[in-house]
Amino acid sequence: MKNTWPEMNLNPIGKVVSRLTVPSLKTTKDSLESGTNQKNIKKEHEKIRDMVSEIHVFESSARRLKGIEDFSHILVIYWPHLIDPEKRNLEQVHPMGRKDIEKKGIFATCSPARPNPVLVSAVRLVERDGCILKVRGFEAVNNSPVIDIKPYSPHYLIAKGASSNIIFKNLLYF
Numbered sequence: 115m116k117n118t119w120p121e122m123n124l125n126p127i128g129k130v131v132s133r134l135t136v137p138s139l140k141t142t143k144d145s146l147e148s149g150t151n152q153k154n155i156k157k158e159h160e161k162i163r164d165m166v167s168e169i170h171v172f173e174s175s176a177r178r179l180k181g182i183e184d185f186s187h188i189l190v191i192y193w194p195h196l197i198d199p200e201k202r203n204l205e206q207v208h209p210m211g212r213k214d215i216e217k218k219g220i221f222a223t224c225s226p227a228r229p230n231p232v233l234v235s236a237v238r239l240v241e242r243d244g245c246i247l248k249v250r251g252f253e254a255v256n257n258s259p260v261i262d263i264k265p266y267s268p269h270y271l272i273a274k275g276a277s278s279n280i281i282f283k284n285l286l287y288f
Contacts, residue, residue, distance in 0.1 A: 124232075126259035127178070128171035128245075130192065134162070134255045137196055137226065162253050166240055169247040169260055176245050179263075183242040187266035190235050190252065193259045194226040201227055236266050 138158065169190060171179060182188065204227045206217040220228055237249040247263070 124193070124261050126172075126193070126261060127175045127263070128169050128260040130167060130252070130254045130256060130258040130260060131170055132167040132252065132254060132256045132258075133165065134167075134253070137194065137255055138162075138253065163251045165252075166248055166250050167252045167254070169249060169252075169263070171245040171247065171260070171263070173245060179242065179245065179247075182247070182263065182265065183239065185239060185265040185267075187236055188239050188247070188249070189264040189266050190237055190249070190254070190260060191262040191264070192233055192235070192254050193261055194231050194233055194254075195258055196255060197226050197231050202229055202231060204228075232261065 204220055204225070206219055207223055207225050207227065208217055209215050209223050209225075224233075226233055233254070235252055235254065237252045240248040240250050242248075
């Protein structure tokens, strides 16, 4: 059966301005590696959780921001632009680059090395100043293209009865 999907194009609506310049996870030929020593991961996550970054929305999308400041949190959809396109064919990785956890299929992880590396983060919206959104806890690196922004609504996004494997529960560092 032939697909009749329209052409799919993604166009950035803004960019990330952050002190982070290096991704926390690096892709290798066959998996992920943490850029941080396992002992320091919790400290790194705490640093990111408390760090304020900015999302610079392009003027062409300024009107689309009306009302966003009514929300305490937003979902930011972005593209991990520093992932080598040649390494987007990974099928299995060690979650969070942790070799002590068996490999999982890429769709069972939040790995940035995906066939279509579209990432989503829920972040606290600290302030809006025109086309600049100040957010807290955003792990995207500087100059990452922002594809979309959505309000975070716990009433809409909650999934009753959701659960994850115990291994992934242990991955939470904060």
